[in-house]
Amino acid sequence: MVVAERKPIEEILAMVADFKKVLLVGCKGCVTVCCAGGTKEVGILGSALRIARKKQGNPLEVVEHTLERQCDPEYVDQLAPMLAGNGFDAVLSMACSVGPQFIAKKYTIPVYPMLNTTFIGGALEHGVWAEFCQSCGNCIIHNFGGLCPIARCSKSLMNGPCGGSANKKCEVSPEIDCIWHLIYDRMVELGQLEKLRPVFPIKDWSTSRDGGPRKIVREDLKL
Amino acid sequence: MKAGSNLEKVFTQGHFAVTGELGPPRGASVEVIEKKAGYLRGVVDSINVTDNQTSVVRMSSVAVCKLLVDMGLEPNLQMVCRDRNRIAMQSDLLGAYALGIRNVLCLSGDHNRFGDHPQSKNVFDVDSMQLISIVKKLRDEGKMLSGQELEGVPKFFIGAAANPFGDPFEFRVTRLAKKIDAGADFIQTQCIYNMEKFRKYMHIAHEEGLTEKCYIMAGITPLKSVGMARYMANFVPGLDVPDYYINRLKGVDKKKQADEGIKIAVEQIQEVREIPGVKGIHLMAIEWEHKVPEILQAAGLLPRPSVN
Ligand code: SF4
Ligand code: SF4
Numbered sequence: 001m002v003v004a005e006r007k008p009i010e011e012i013l014a015m016v017a018d019f020k021k022v023l024l025v026g027c028k029g030c031v032t033v034c035c036a037g038g039t040k041e042v043g044i045l046g047s048a049l050r051i052a053r054k055k056q057g058n059p060l061e062v063v064e065h066t067l068e069r070q071c072d073p074e075y076v077d078q079l080a081p082m083l084a085g086n087g088f089d090a091v092l093s094m095a096c097s098v099g100p101q102f103i104a105k106k107y108t109i110p111v112y113p114m115l116n117t118t119f120i121g122g123a124l125e126h127g128v129w130a131e132f133c134q135s136c137g138n139c140i141i142h143n144f145g146g147l148c149p150i151a152r153c154s155k156s157l158m159n160g161p162c163g164g165s166a167n168k169k170c171e172v173s174p175e176i177d178c179i180w181h182l183i184y185d186r187m188v189e190l191g192q193l194e195k196l197r198p199v200f201p202i203k204d205w206s207t208s209r210d211g212g213p214r215k216i217v218r219e220d221l222k223l
Numbered sequence: 224m225k226a227g228s229n230l231e232k233v234f235t236q237g238h239f240a241v242t243g244e245l246g247p248p249r250g251a252s253v254e255v256i257e258k259k260a261g262y263l264r265g266v267v268d269s270i271n272v273t274d275n276q277t278s279v280v281r282m283s284s285v286a287v288c289k290l291l292v293d294m295g296l297e298p299n300l301q302m303v304c305r306d307r308n309r310i311a312m313q314s315d316l317l318g319a320y321a322l323g324i325r326n327v328l329c330l331s332g333d334h335n336r337f338g339d340h341p342q343s344k345n346v347f348d349v350d351s352m353q354l355i356s357i358v359k360k361l362r363d364e365g366k367m368l369s370g371q372e373l374e375g376v377p378k379f380f381i382g383a384a385a386n387p388f389g390d391p392f393e394f395r396v397t398r399l400a401k402k403i404d405a406g407a408d409f410i411q412t413q414c415i416y417n418m419e420k421f422r423k424y425m426h427i428a429h430e431e432g433l434t435e436k437c438y439i440m441a442g443i444t445p446l447k448s449v450g451m452a453r454y455m456a457n458f459v460p461g462l463d464v465p466d467y468y469i470n471r472l473k474g475v476d477k478k479k480q481a482d483e484g485i486k487i488a489v490e491q492i493q494e495v496r497e498i499p500g501v502k503g504i505h506l507m508a509i510e511w512e513h514k515v516p517e518i519l520q521a522a523g524l525l526p527r528p529s530v531n
Contacts, residue, residue, distance in 0.1 A: 134520045154334050155304070155345075159352035159401060161394070162331045163386030163413055164460040171460035172334045184391050197397060197403045202309070202368065 001122065002096040003129045004037065004115040006045065012092075013052055015112050016060060019089035023082060023102070024114075026066035027095035034129055036115050037094030039066040045094065045114060065086070070090035070099030076106050083107055110171075119151075137207030137214065143200065145186035150203075152179035158200040225362070225408060226380035228270040228325035229297045232530035233503075234409070234438045234487070239496065240503030240526050242299060242411065242440060243267035243515055245291075247282035256282075256290055262512040266519050268527055269297040269326055271411070275306065278338025285319050292323040299382060300324045305331025308348035309357065313367055316358060320377030328382035328411065329354040352405050355383055359406030367525035381406050385439075388463040389422035396427045403436050410437055411505040414444035414455075415464040418494055425498050434500025441495035444507045445488035445518060448480045449473050485518055492522040 006012075016022055024046050032038030046062040053060035065082065067075045070093060083091070090110040093100035097117040114154045134151035140158075141148045150156045154172040161180030164171025168181045178201035187193045205211065224231060233240045243263040248255040263270050270291060274284040288298035300319050302312065316327065331351040335343045349357065357368055358381050365376040383402040387395050399410065405518050415421045421441070428434055446452045449472040456464035468487060475483045488506075495501050504524075508515050 090516075155331055155350070156347045157331060157350040159350050159398075161389060161391075161398075162351075163384065163389045164333075165389045165391075166460045167390060169460075172336050177388070180393055184394050196394075197401070199352050199356060199401050202349050202356070205348065 001033055001120070002098075002117060003034045003118045003119050003121045003131075004096050005034075006036055006041065006094075006115055007113070009045075009048055011054070012045070012049070012114060016090065016092070018051065019060060021061040021063070021086075021088050022049075022090050022092050023063050023065065023088045024092045025079065025094060025099070026064070027064060027068075027070045027093075027099055029069045029071065029095070029120065031094065031096055031115060034123070034191070037096075042066055043093055045092075062211050065171075067095075070095035070102055073102065073106070076102045077105065079107065083109060095170065134210070136203075137211075138204065140203070144183045145190060145192070147179055147183050147186060149179055149183065151152070152177075158203060225301065226378045228269065228324050228380045229530060230299070230326055231380045233268045233409070233528060236246065236528070236530050238528045238530070239524070240438065240440060241267045241462040241519060241527065242269050242271055242503065242505045243512070244273065244505070244507045244509075245287065245512065246273050246276060246509070247284065247482055249279065249281050249289045251282065253290060253530055256287055257294070259442045259512045260291060260294055260296055264294075264296060266527065267506070268503075269299050271299040271507075273331070273407075274301040274303045274330070275338070278305065278333050278335045278340070280339060282370065285322070285324070288319065288324045289322045297326070298324055299326040299328050301328045301330060302423055303330045304347050304349055304351060304354055305332035305335060305345050308346050309368055312349070312354065312357060316361060316379070317373075317375075318376055320379065321375075323363065325378070326380045326382060327382065329358060329407075330384050349420070351383065352401055355381060355402060355405040355407050363406075380408050382409045382411060383407035384413065385410050386461050387415070387421050387473075388413060389461040392420070392424075395436065396422060396431065396433070399428055400431065400433055403433060408435055409440060409502075411440045412442040414442045414462065414507060415495065416455075416468055417465055418491070419500060420463060422498055425500050427508055429500040434502075438502040438504040439500055440505040441498075441501050442505045442507060443488055443491055443495070444509060445511060446472060446484040447511055448477075448484065473524060478527060481514075485514060485521065488518050489521045492518075492524070 026037050026042035045211045046064045049062050054063045069075050091103050092112050092114050094114045099110045100113045120133040121129050121131045124130050131151050136150050154170050165178040170176035260302050272284045272287045275281050284301055288300045291298040310398050329351050335345045358379050362379055365373050385399050452469045452472050455462050472480050
């Protein structure tokens with residue numbers, strides 16, 4: 001899933017400093033799962049903003065709403081009646097950064113992102129998420145025991161580990177596992193170490209962001 | 224002869240080779256380079272010029288190599304994968320050759336989080352192994368990565384680095400073999416302090432016939448003080464400094480630590496010379512270039528052979 005975290009409250013307060021009334025919109029997709037922008041987090045942020053602004057003697061009216069998803073026009077359209085003539089100064093989106101862009105495309109009102117969209121990843125344990133994929137557009141992890149060296153090696157090495165790998169940790173930080181050590185261990189476990197012997201060829205990044213913004217068109221699904 | 228550089232000739236004529244290292248200045252000063260180069264003149268076979276090492280911005284390695292060429296010295300151009308994509312790499316390689324640079328050392332590069340611009344974007348379009356294969360393709364096929372025929376072929380002597388002390392140890396010789404397959408003609412190792420581990424590494428490499436396929440140079444970095452030894456032991460990932468050296472340096476008077484460090488370096492050079500398959504040393508006297516002649520003299524490696 002897309003993993004995101006909420007921006008610091010100070011940054012958000014600065015964004016909304018000039019507003020009197022905002023619509024705070026959550027999303028029931030990925031950001032609900034990673035506890036960043038679901039109904040619960042909308043409630044918490046809404047209260048925090050109201051309390052902070054009340055203390056400043058400059059109250060802010062925050063209307064809360066959570067959509068099924070914000071990355072689908074079908075759901076974003078549902079905001080239309082709320083935004084029609086209700087005097088909102090801005091929409092604050094608690095979805096991943098796709099959400100605010102879908103809202104901006106549809107409505108002529110300023111939109112602000114409440115989250116920092118951080119990576120494609122998963123939960124390691126309760127409250128801990130890590131990056132697993134960089135959406136390079138041409139998955140090659142079967143060559144590496146199913147582990148991704150593009151997203152998970154600090155240098156995206158395809159022929160690692162580099163000389164900085166020590167005690168299974170990455171040279172960049174003891175907080176980061178050296179994925180190449182894990183790839184090595186896994187290949188040993190699978191009895192496939194010899195697959196790491198040939199020089200892995202230079203990657204074609206044109207399927208990645210480097211080829212420009214991407215789009216998928218599925219003719220079979222188009223209406 | 225692949226490139227005909229001085230370093231390649233020293234190897235092919237059977238001499239024990241010595242390379243030095245020059246870290247470019249954090250500024251535009253030519254005098255700093257002239258001064259450091261002066262210490263290395265006549266005492267090493269060629270000089271590595273580091274490429275923004277530890278991700279700290281310094282004068283361009285290509286530019287410094289060209290300055291060395293103009294001074295009549297032979298440079299080894301270090302090139303890292305952190306800051307250039309394949310377009311910039313090939314372009315710089317062609318330019319470097321046109322400027323008279325004949326040796327190139329291909330490296331992944333330290334991560335930019337270490338340096339003075341941790342906010343920077345990194346590249347890592349290709350890795351060091353793949354960079355080696357690019358230089359080889361330019362040289363042996365006369366073609367760019369795209370398949371484009373070259374107008375003028377850069378005949379580089381291709382180097383790579385190896386760290387026998389990185390983890391997992393069991394995979395380190397395989398990586399060496401991969402670098403040789405990719406096209407490395409010579410290898411410079413990470414600084415060696417754990418001699419036993421290095422012997423083991425070289426033994427496996429020798430058994431696998433790798434020492435016949437490329438010239439392996441043992442990396443030596445003299446320890447200037449016990450403080451430096453401790454720093455290397457604790458803060459440089461993938462370096463292995465046994466307590467033995469730390470205790471030895473601790474055991475002598477502060478003023479004599481530098482001399483002890485030189486003594487250790489000389490002993491290390493003698494030890495690596497005994498190891499089958501070691502064809503030279505790469506002396507990285509970090510901000511201690513002026514001690515290089517003294518160390519090499521004491522190690523019996525002077526004068527350097529003159530080759531043609
Ligand atoms: S190889 Fe590419 S698509 Fe596959 S996990 Fe890694 S970044 Fe994602
Ligand atoms: S230490 Fe491991 S994860 Fe870190 S850059 Fe090197 S190979 Fe990649």
